[in-house]
Amino acid sequence: MEKIIEVKDVIVEYLLGKVVVSALRGINLEIEKGDFIAVMGKSGSGKSTLLQIIGGLQRPTKGKVFINGVDLSKLDENELAIFRRKNIGFIFQAYNLIPILTAIENVELPMIFYNMPQKQRTEKATKILYKMGLSDRLNHKPSELSGGEQQRVGIARSLANDPEIILADEPTGNLDSKSGESIMEEFVEVNRSFGKTVVIVTHARDVALYANKIIHIKDGLIESIEEIRRN
Numbered sequence: 001m002e003k004i005i006e007v008k009d010v011i012v013e014y015l016l017g018k019v020v021v022s023a024l025r026g027i028n029l030e031i032e033k034g035d036f037i038a039v040m041g042k043s044g045s046g047k048s049t050l051l052q053i054i055g056g057l058q059r060p061t062k063g064k065v066f067i068n069g070v071d072l073s074k075l076d077e078n079e080l081a082i083f084r085r086k087n088i089g090f091i092f093q094a095y096n097l098i099p100i101l102t103a104i105e106n107v108e109l110p111m112i113f114y115n116m117p118q119k120q121r122t123e124k125a126t127k128i129l130y131k132m133g134l135s136d137r138l139n140h141k142p143s144e145l146s147g148g149e150q151q152r153v154g155i156a157r158s159l160a161n162d163p164e165i166i167l168a169d170e171p172t173g174n175l176d177s178k179s180g181e182s183i184m185e186e187f188v189e190v191n192r193s194f195g196k197t198v199v200i201v202t203h204a205r206d207v208a209l210y211a212n213k214i215i216h217i218k219d220g221l222i223e224s225i226e227e228i229r230r231n
């Protein structure tokens with residue numbers, strides 16, 4: 001199997017006044033291409049911090065992150081932003097869609113940075129939204145969509161630039177269990193049909209069980225890695 005994400009001896013410390021808070025205390029982790037990983041652990045254990053480190057949204061205090069062999073610490077802020085845009089799609093608990101834009105405009109937005117012509121953008125966004133079951137919601141604004149529908153738009157947007165890696169922090173955290181299940185089925189599709197490497201953070205074991213590996217984090221350290229077997 002091919003390694004796509006490598007986290008080496010990562011420590012993250014925050015300085016709060018004079019107090020040092022250790023969010024990650026020495027993480028070593030390898031994720032293979034095509035993996036579907038769930039990160040679980042108590043509140044404050046470091047799950048979101050780990051996701052941000054993997055996605056290059058934040059830099060570690062010590063240690064390194066490699067994505068497809070690229071050492072993120074060697075990239076300056078501008079190079080890192082370009083690298084993220086090309087390689088990583090993010091999905092958030094609170095959807096983070098632009099309220100004044102329609103579903104299709106939200107999905108087209110990341111493509112604008114690539115100077116993709118309007119016609120091509122619209123075609124691509126439409127195609128992804130159809131796959132997410134939103135063919136009749138293209139011109140709805142976020143406030144005119146249910147939570148589950150907004151999160152589908154969030155997933156569609158994360159796929160816009162065709163990144164290899166999809167990272168999601170509690171993507172079902174604001175949803176009822178039924179919408180949560182259908183969002184998790186979309187992640188399975190994103191992993192299997194689109195062939196993306198997926199890492200999600202969740203509190204809920206039933207959500208984590210959609211993944212093929214669960215990484216349990218405790219107090220900023222990996223406690224165990226659980227392989228999920230399916231019959």
Ligand SMILES: Nc1ncnc2c1ncn2[C@@H]1O[C@H](COP(=O)(O)OP(=O)(O)OP(=O)(O)O)[C@@H](O)[C@H]1O
Nearest residue numbers: 014016021022023042043044045046047048049050
């Ligand atoms: N910007 C910050 N400044 C100071 N401390 C922080 C900051 N961000 C996170 N922390 C601390 O780092 C630790 C890990 O935080 P993190 O957000 O990664 O936890 P989490 O596992 O995602 O928790 P939750 O399940 O509540 O989202 C916590 O103790 C938190 O208080």
Ligand SMILES: [Mg+2]
Nearest residue numbers: 047048049169
């Ligand atoms: Mg968190």
